[in-house]
Every structure is written in structure tokens, then in C-alpha cells.
Amino acid sequence: MCFFLISIIYFCYNHKRLTLIENNFILAIESSCDDTAAAVLNNREVLSNCIYNQNTIHTPYGGIVPELASRAHQSKITPIVNQALHEANIDKKDLNAIAYTQGPGLLGSLLVGSSFAKSMSLALKIPIIPIHHMHGHLLAHFIENNNYESPKFPFIGITVSGGHTQILYVKDYFDMGIIGNTLDDAIGEAFDKCGKQIGLSYPAGQQIDELAKTGDSKKFSFPISNLKGYNVSYSGVKTAFLNFIKNQEKKSPNFISENLNDICASLQYTLIKIILIKIEKIVADLNVSQIVIGGGVSANSELRKQLKNLSSLKKWNLFLPPVEYTTDNAAMIGIAAYYKLMKKRFGELTEICKPRLII
Ligand code: KG4
Ligand code: ZN
Numbered sequence: 504m505c506f507f508l509i510s511i512i513y514f515c516y517n518h519k520r521l522t523l524i525e526n527n528f529i530l531a532i533e534s535s536c537d538d539t540a541a542a543v544l545n546n547r548e549v550l551s552n553c554i555y556n557q558n559t560i561h562t563p564y565g566g567i568v569p570e571l572a573s574r575a576h577q578s579k580i581t582p583i584v585n586q587a588l589h590e591a592n593i594d595k596k597d598l599n600a601i602a603y604t605q606g607p608g609l610l611g612s613l614l615v616g617s618s619f620a621k622s623m624s625l626a627l628k629i630p631i632i633p634i635h636h637m638h639g640h641l642l643a644h645f646i647e648n649n650n651y652e653s654p655k656f657p658f659i660g661i662t663v664s665g666g667h668t669q670i671l672y673v674k675d676y677f678d679m680g681i682i683g684n685t686l687d688d689a690i691g692e693a694f695d696k697c698g699k700q701i702g703l704s705y706p707a708g709q710q711i712d713e714l715a716k717t718g719d720s721k722k723f724s725f726p727i728s729n730l731k732g733y734n735v736s737y738s739g740v741k742t743a744f745l746n747f748i749k750n751q752e753k754k755s756p757n758f759i760s761e762n763l764n765d766i767c768a769s770l771q772y773t774l775i776k777i778i779l780i781k782i783e784k785i786v787a788d789l790n791v792s793q794i795v796i797g798g799g800v801s802a803n804s805e806l807r808k809q810l811k812n813l814s815s816l817k818k819w820n821l822f823l824p825p826v827e828y829t830t831d832n833a834a835m836i837g838i839a840a841y842y843k844l845m846k847k848r849f850g851e852l853t854e855i856c857k858p859r860l861i862i
Contacts, residue, residue, distance in 0.1 A: 526545060527600065530600075531543075531837030532619060534576045538557065539576045541584045541833050542834040543588060544841060550590070552834040553583050560575055562704045576616065600840060601624050602837055603632075604635075608856075614856055632848070636860075637797075641679075642676060642842065643797060643828040643835035659672065663691065663796065664691050664798030665799055667798060668690045670733055683734050686730070686735070691708055691799050712805065718765040718766070720771065722765035722769050723770075724769065724773075725743050726773075728740065737774070775803070775806050793820045794820070794821050796822065
């Protein structure tokens, strides 16, 4: 009798944890870098996707200050989660799981999101789901609200962000291997660091994109690295760009202001060309025609245009994320969590954040 009662209590306690119901509500938290983000999903549908962007905090320093990022996450995480629940019109008691970014990212930033998620999971007695940030960038293409059909496996995944430039062979949602990587800087980092040299504020990617629209991309030329195999390198172009700017400024102190649009267009052309060369090579070598792009730099209008042109020329099936899912957001963490929830791949409260989490 006693055993029977204990079994019933145990079953009720774990009921929410173990049962997969049709309408799963997932709260997702993304805090890997400098965006405090929360989203609510109903299965694959995004009900809310809220972001507090810390740019104004880091801009005066020309890059992210990790300590300031953690502090900002701490002060913004509660309001952002409340806003996401409010906009989704969901009470926290209706949640079935809480997802958070486990890595890669800044440790202090990751800790805020993971601790918050773990506390909520304990209080609400629902599972937590740790997510790899880069899985999120790629799986954003499986969000139901997107107005296109999701990619089919296998596909070539390309992640272009401030911290990554990776080419992956993706066999399934969580079964993927890196086939190409940057050996040094990420493409977004190259945008940001070169932008800083010409007086643009952090992050410079979007500003370069805008300024380049009225510039001549052939006006200045910078080295286009083309390593053997599928790896890329951005440190050479970055150094060449810095030296070029210094030399030109010595000759003409107003060089930057007089040529800003052309400088941006020429730089952008080079940064994009480096990754496009590899994409073309990989598609030809592996004979996989589905190309799935993710990460902040996939917001770049020229990259999008050139990829679309190449796709129609070469008959690729190209997947570009909607712009709201290009830079860091929590909806992408939520969709990755949905697929883990379907497989009951939950996390443990004892699991740690991993700043260098590998795929
Ligand atoms: O994915 P993301 O939000 O954060 C990381 O995971 O790193 O990417 C941020 C990066 C920054 O380097 C930013 O300059 C770049 O994405 N970025 C862009 C554009 N929008 C954001 N780069 C080029 N063109 C853009 N329109
Ligand atoms: Zn990212």
C-alpha cells in the first residue's frame, strides 16, 4: 500500500517532466554574448521573440566587455522573460520546458541564462534543455512561422557570425560535423575589427553593409585568401586592410571620410568572396545542393544577393534565414529545444556552461 502511494506521488510529480503532450510550450533563453533574449514557442511556432540588445553599453569600448555583458544580462533577464511570456500570452505555469544556451559564448553571460533557466525549472518542476548556440543558428530554419519549407537532411550548413565561420555537413538535427572552419578570425569579427579602424562603432557589420550600398566594390583590392581544403582565414585581409588604411591616411588625412563608401564596399566584397569560394568548392565536391545559412552575418544584404545569384545559376536550394533570426535570438534556441524535447533529451541541473562547447 505504502509502495503504491509513493508510486502515485512520484508519477504525479514527474508527470509534466515525462509526458510529451501535443501542445508543448517552451521558454527559451539566449545569453551567450551581448544580447539578452527570451522567446516562447508552441511546438515549432514562435509566439514571442524578445531581445534586449546591449550595443549602447559596449559601443564606447569598441567591443564587448565581458564583465559589463554579464551585469547587463543580470539586470535584463527577468524583464525580458516576463515580456516574452506576456507577449505570448502564456502563464509560466503552462510551460513544459525551459531551454538555455549552454555554449559556446562568454562564461559570465552563459552563467546568467543557465542559472536563471535552472532556477525556473526547479521552481516549476519542468525539464531544462541545454542548447548549442550554433545548432540554434542552423535550426532556426525549422521554425514554423517561416514562410518557406524547412530544409531536408542532409545539407551543407554555413554559420557566419561574430564568433564563428564554419561549414558543416548536417545529417540530422543534432548530428553534424565540421568540414571547414576559420583558422583565425570569424567573418563577423573581421567586419567589426576593420570597421573600428575606419571609425565605425561596434558592431560594424550592419553599418558597413549600409555604407557599401553606394560604394564601388572594385575601387580598392585586398587579398582574398584561398586555403587548401575547406578552411578559411580572415587575419590576412584584416592586417592588409589595417596597413592600407594607415598608409593612405599618411598620404591624405581625409582619406577615410572621402572614400568611406568605396572602402566599405571593397572590404565587404573581399570578406564575402572568401566564404563564397569555399561554398562553391564544397557544393561541387560533395554534390549536396541544399545550402543552409545562419548567424549574424547572414543578415548582410550583399552576401544574401550573391548567394541568391549563385543559387539560381547553379541550381542550389538555398535557405537564408528571415532577418529577425540572423543575429542572436532566443527563438532559435527554442526551436532546437523543441527537437530535443521530442526525443526527451533533457539536461541536468548539475550540467555546466561551456564557453568553448564544440559541435
Ligand atoms: O550571430 P551573431 O548575432 O552573434 C554571434 O554569435 O557572434 O553575429 C554578430 C555578428 C557581428 O559581428 C555583426 O557585425 C555581424 O554579425 N552582422 C553583420 C550584419 N549584421 C550583423 N555583418 C555584416 N552585415 C550585416 N548586415
Ligand atoms: Zn550567434
